[in-house]
Amino acid sequence: MPRQPQAQTTSSPQPPEPVTAAGNPSLHDANGILTIDLGAITANYKTLVARVMPGECAAVVKGDAYGCGIDQVTTALSAAGCQTFFVAHLSEARRVRAIAREAVIYVLNGFSSASGQGFVDTYARPVINSLVEVAEWDHFVSTTGFSGSAALHVDTGMNRLGITIEEAAAIASHIRSESHHIALLMSHLACADRPDHPLNDQQIRQFREVRSLFRGISSSLANSPGIFLDPSTYCDVVRPGVALYGGNPMPGRPNPMKPAIGLKAHILQVRNLSRGAAVGYGSTWTAKRDSRIAVVAAGYADGVMRAAAITEGRKPREVLVAGKRCPIVGRISMDLMALDVTDLPVSAVRRDQMVTLIGEGLTLDEVAEQAGTISYEVLTSLSRRYHRVWKA
Numbered sequence: 105m106p107r108q109p110q111a112q113t114t115s116s117p118q119p120p121e122p123v124t125a126a127g128n129p130s131l132h133d134a135n136g137i138l139t140i141d142l143g144a145i146t147a148n149y150k151t152l153v154a155r156v157m158p159g160e161c162a163a164v165v166k167g168d169a170y171g172c173g174i175d176q177v178t179t180a181l182s183a184a185g186c187q188t189f190f191v192a193h194l195s196e197a198r199r200v201r202a203i204a205r206e207a208v209i210y211v212l213n214g215f216s217s218a219s220g221q222g223f224v225d226t227y228a229r230p231v232i233n234s235l236v237e238v239a240e241w242d243h244f245v246s247t248t249g250f251s252g253s254a255a256l257h258v259d260t261g262m263n264r265l266g267i268t269i270e271e272a273a274a275i276a277s278h279i280r281s282e283s284h285h286i287a288l289l290m291s292h293l294a295c296a297d298r299p300d301h302p303l304n305d306q307q308i309r310q311f312r313e314v315r316s317l318f319r320g321i322s323s324s325l326a327n328s329p330g331i332f333l334d335p336s337t338y339c340d341v342v343r344p345g346v347a348l349y350g351g352n353p354m355p356g357r358p359n360p361m362k363p364a365i366g367l368k369a370h371i372l373q374v375r376n377l378s379r380g381a382a383v384g385y386g387s388t389w390t391a392k393r394d395s396r397i398a399v400v401a402a403g404y405a406d407g408v409m410r411a412a413a414i415t416e417g418r419k420p421r422e423v424l425v426a427g428k429r430c431p432i433v434g435r436i437s438m439d440l441m442a443l444d445v446t447d448l449p450v451s452a453v454r455r456d457q458m459v460t461l462i463g464e465g466l467t468l469d470e471v472a473e474q475a476g477t478i479s480y481e482v483l484t485s486l487s488r489r490y491h492r493v494w495k496a
């Protein structure tokens with residue numbers, strides 16, 4: 105006889121556990137827990153503040169604050185004294201403005217006439233990235249009387265966004281003499297994470313020359329690795345992102361930042377495999393001995409990059425099971441992955457146990473390297489399917 109659904113046999117059915125406005129699933133509904141340590145993010149912010157003093161330390165909170173939660177991070181950093189935020193999109197500026205009423209907010213992806221009203225609504229500042237944007241901004245300011253400001257982005261070698269040095273030189277006197285509301289001159293370093301790269305010196309030198317054309321306007325050059333490159337990059341405002349969230353701003357050297365995230369997921373089942381049996385799509389991994397496999401409820405839809413699985417010649421990505429590192433074996437599926445737990449005692453691995461994907465000594469940067477990517481991508485790929493917990 106089929107069992108009755110519980111709701112019909114219970115006199116007062118329990119309402120489903122609430123999902124918060126941000127769509128945060130409950131612990132029981134979720135495949136794992138993502139813990140975000142706002143205390144560590146705040147401590148990292150203060151470390152950078154002290155380092156660049158008397159320069160100002162802004163915070164880059166684009167990409168949902170690198171996956172850490174734009175609302176929570178903005179709240180924490182505002183409380184820590186941060187007064188300037190950088191985002192990529194106006195939609196992100198709206199989130200920051202709802203929390204940081206007085207803050208200066210820069211929108212990196214620029215200005216277009218169509219987005220003008222959004223800048224009025226949020227009182228955010230566009231980062232002007234081309235001469236077309238300069239023209240549209242001028243037109244917008246003069247026709248609407250908008251009193252807000254903007255940043256002017258000069259490209260010094262990244263060749264991504266920004267006006268050229270020649271363009272900057274050509275419009276400098278015009279910008280200074282008229283009311284263009286340019287409050288910040290900025291550029292972006294392409295190779296700051298490689299201190300020996302010759303482009304760093306070249307960009308620093310060229311930005312110094314550009315600044316001399318725009319005297320009296322504040323300037324900003326350094327991202328996280330730039331802050332650890334050379335004090336000449338500090339200028340008036342620094343723009344760290346990844347270092348706030350615990351990523352190493354000095355790859356290959358000891359990380360001066362505190363780890364800010366921990367990630368755990370559930371084991372759904374443990375299975376025994378005979379030697380010669382294969383695991384996962386494509387049967388890419390074959391057991392070389394009788395093995396035990398733990399199947400974990402996290403996959404590439406959760407930000408465990410499929411490329412992180414064993415590939416020839418590269419160390420496999422590891423996961424901590426009961427404190428011991430175990431390799432991911434076979435292809436990573438959308439919602440699942442398999443770990444080889446043969447070397448652990450049978451009693452140490454059971455269904456429902458949590459395994460650690462990031463944390464407890466398995467660092468964000470190490471995980472990124474094992475996945476063939478960078479900490480930035482690991483952070484921004486963390487899915488909303490995890491139950492997210494923000495520690496104060």
Ligand SMILES: *Cc1c(COP(=O)(O)O)cnc(C)c1O
Binds near residue numbers: 166212292345347
């Ligand atoms: C993303 C971004 C930053 C922050 O970079 P990190 O390396 O994460 O510190 C700073 N400036 C610009 C222009 C950016 O796009």
